[in-house]
Amino acid sequence: MEDSCGLITPQRLPVPLQSVEVQVDVMDHVATVVSTLLYQNKEKKHIETVFVFPMPSEAAICHFSAKVGQTLIVAEVKEKNQVSLGRDYDDVLSSGQRAFLMEKSDQRPDIFSINVGSLPPGESASIRVEYVTELDVQADEALRFCLPAVLNPRYQPAGQISLVTSVPSSLVPYDLSFLARVQSARLISKVESNCTMDPLEYLSQDQTAASVKLAAGHKFDRDVELLIYYKDTHEPSAVVEAGWYPEKQCTLMGDSAVMLSLYPEFPDMSTSIGEFVCLLDRSGSMSGDRLDTLLFLLKSLPLGCYFNIYSFGSSFEQIFPKSVEYKQKTMEEALKKVEKMQADLDGTEILAPLKHIYSQSCIPNQPRQLFVFTDGEVANTKEVINLVKSNSGSQSRCFSFGIGGGASTALINGLAKEGGGYAQFITGSDQMESKVIQSLRFAMQPSVVDISVKWDLPKGVSATVLSPPLTCIFQGQRSLLYAQLTGQNKEAAEGCVTVKYSLAGRPTENKLNFSLKPTEDTGLTVHRLAARSLIRSLEQGQGGRRGQIDDAKKKKIIDLSVQSGVRSSFTAFIAVNKTSGEAIQGPLLRIPLPKISYVQFYNEELDGSCVLCPEECGGPRSREEQGPLLELVSLQTASGCWELEPAFAKAVGKTSKDLENNRPSNVSYKSMWATILALVWLHGLKADAKDEWELLVMKAVTWLQSQNASGLAECVEAANSLLGCSVQKNALGI
Known part of the structure; x- marks a missing residue:
């Protein structure tokens, strides 16, 4: 591979990766990720190195270190204009010192570049990166964590070809050690992955803590995806995290912080316009x-x-x-x-x-x-x-x-x-x-407007909201809000948050009561994500332009960034030699992010399917191969009904003669009979795909109701008999 992410030279040649070790600590809806990557210079000369890697855009880096030989260099957040420019970078390298600076691309904010410096021949470099991130909620209410393969390039405009994120395991010379620990106030139902995992191990009797590992010998040949299922994921919740005691109170890191997971509930008001x-x-x-x-x-x-x-x-x-x-x-x-x-x-x-x-x-x-x-x-x-x-x-x-x-x-x-x-x-x-x-x-849901969040806390306790105002919410969607809790009240141990909004002119509110007692052993995940949220809000300024940020706001951003260890546009991770205790001197070299070129892993004989991962990328398949569900869906009309035709009979696994002979004698409306058959077939034989066909069924039911036809009950009974199902008429919504 000509170019890649990971540890590379300024000429974009990869430094051989020896091993990857990852530990993920999931707390409710957020995670702390620690990755340790070992590289070795197998050349006979010193090489300059840059660490380039992808990560979630919603993540906040909170630690970076590099150990080269016996020298440990740790990145600390400093204001950019306080960095001494000193000698030329070449002089620093020739004297054996190392300088690096973490930079984030404005155009590609999920790609980070770190100048690591000189790596002697035969020497190994152990790189440790820690970041915190929010987890996405999927359609089935699972929380999704994805660990991208380290060699994960990005597309550049102007005709270059994207690289697949899966390669043959025989071409991967290193293993991945992966451990995930999950903790929540809710019961952990299950954890699934696209990779082979060891059985889930519960760490508590109430099943609110668990751990899971990748099976031994796993090759990091593709992105690792983890799906975490809690019981009652859709219920609103709160996590209160204790402050860091070395920090002063009345500061974000010194006070407690709360993360609210809100799921506003409102009636289904789907619209047919748009x-x-x-x-x-x-x-x-x-x-x-x-x-x-x-x-x-x-x-x-x-x-x-x-x-x-x-x-x-x-x-x-x-x-x-x-x-x-x-x-x-x-x-x-x-x-x-x-x-x-x-x-x-x-x-x-x-x-x-x-x-x-x-x-x-x-x-x-x-x-x-x-x-x-x-x-x-x-x-x-x-x-x-x-x-x-x-x-x-x-x-x-x-x-x-x-x-x-x-x-x-x-x-x-x-x-x-x-x-x-x-x-x-x-x-x-x-x-x-x-x-x-x-x-x-x-x-299809109307826009929710006039959203507000009100806090009701005990006397002596106040909340400072750190998240941007809620601007849009949907039925079944999660929203995470962060706030700093200042003050104490020993008599009252509960707080309340009320979310108010207007939907189609109707005012609505949802309440969440939560304990103010901090959760134990949570680290500073919530604090750092809260800091990231506030920093981003402040950086946007009026109109989102950095130049419009005044001195007071800039100072607040810098103070918050340095205090929390979360980088901002006015700060950078500066190298400190922990072995000697001295800051690395010399100018900070900004090596541009590599313009990655790509290799086309496609086989024209497979009509565009991917040679390396044809199952994932897929290629054109006939409808017959894709099964009767897609065939049945393709036959539905725009109005929502189905017609009694040979293709329809084939899709439901019957002949046209079967459908005609089993049609109730008092039902002459063939479209109604076909539509009832389709609904019974979907409910009775394809219930596991309900998320896919639910809106199709709603259209069909609306069409049936518009016909004002009699004989629906007879049609449902006859359809059940013909298809071998036992679907009740009321289950169809008609």
Whole structure:
């Protein structure tokens, strides 16, 4: 591989990696991740080294150290303009000293670069990185942690090809040691992974603490994904973390901090209006069965809405000149064009199609809901996110989907956050359809406005909110809020938080009562994430421009960054030689982030499927191979009903004669009979895929109700008899 992340030279050549050891401590909805990577210089000369690595955009680095031989160098957060520039960097290296500076790319905020300095021949470098991060909630309420493979490049615009995030284990010369410890106030139901794991070991009788390891000998040949399931994950909760005693009280690190996990509940008020625009990556990540997800999405759209589909790579295309009304004719036209799509547009140039979409006038009374599907590997992340931010509001939201383990969390999360939508990540064997339909449900919900958070605390205790104000919430979506708790009250041990908002003109509120007693042995995870949240809010300033930050705010950012150990735009990780106790002198060398070039791991004979991971990337498959569920979905009309035709009979595993002979004698309406058969088949035989077909069924039920036809009960009974099911009529919602 010509270029890679990990420890590399300024010429972008990799330093051989010997081993990787990772420990993850999960507390409720957040995690502390400690990675130790061992490298060795196998050259016969000194080499200069730079450590480049990807990490979640929502993460906060809180420790970095490098041990070279007997010398331990630890990074400490310092104000940038306090760093002594001293001698030339070359002089520092020739004297045997090492200088390094951690830098974060403004355009690619999930890529970090650290100058480590000179590595003698035969010498090993042990690098330890610690960061804290929030965990995403999936459609099935699992909390998702993803450890990206260290050699994880990112896409650069202008025609380069993205690299898959899975390679043959025979090509990986090192093993990964991985341990995850989970702690929560809730019962831990199970932990799943895309890699082979040892059995889950509970560490407490009430099953609120557990640990799990990767099986011995695991090769770090792909991203490691962990899915954690709690009982009652959707219930709101609070974690109070004790302050760090060396710090003074009335400071963030000295006081207690609280993390609130809020799940506001409100009635399902799905709407049938909206302009639904899909922006689809055709650079490779959406090949094969991933394109079939569009079938579920298109079939789930409500009558009366408007829609359009764009696809992009190094250029972009659109199905209709402008968004059209959703009906049978336009749906069929769109599906025909989608079926012909190939992952044949090299590159991931997303900015141009976004500009075109936003240049189109919004349709009156049809809020625009933008769905972006991409592998997320772009270098102009900041520019893309700013464009979405400038066009967001109650009449325009953006829902993003990261495809594959290498998707940029900065891009995917940024699009959703600034676009008032929701972010989803689809990797490995994830059921993409269920996640897309979940976001469609969110998009069909009206915007929640006038959101406020009120604290009710004992006398002598006050809360300072550190998170940005809530601007959007959805039914079933989690929101994390951080606050600093100042003062003490020995008599009262409980606090209360009330979230108020307005939905469709109706005021609503949700309350959460929580204990003020700090959770034991939590470290400083909550404090550091709270500090990261506040630093980012302060850095944005008015209009989000650094130049508009006044001196007082800048000083607050610097003080908070130094105190918490979380880097800001005005601070940097500066090297301190812990062996001698002296700070490393010399100018800080800023080696540019490498412009990574890529190798194309695709076999043209497989029509675009990936040679190294064909099961993950997939290739075009026939509907027959994909099973009857997709076949049945493809036959539903835009209105929501099914027609009694040979293809329908085949999809439900029967013949046309079977369907005709078993149709109740008093039911002459063939579409009604076919639609009831489809509903019974889905509920009775495909209940495990409910997240995928639920909106389709809602459309079908709405259509049945609009017919005011008799004989529904007889149809359900006959359908159960024919299909061998036992679905009750009331379970169908009719």
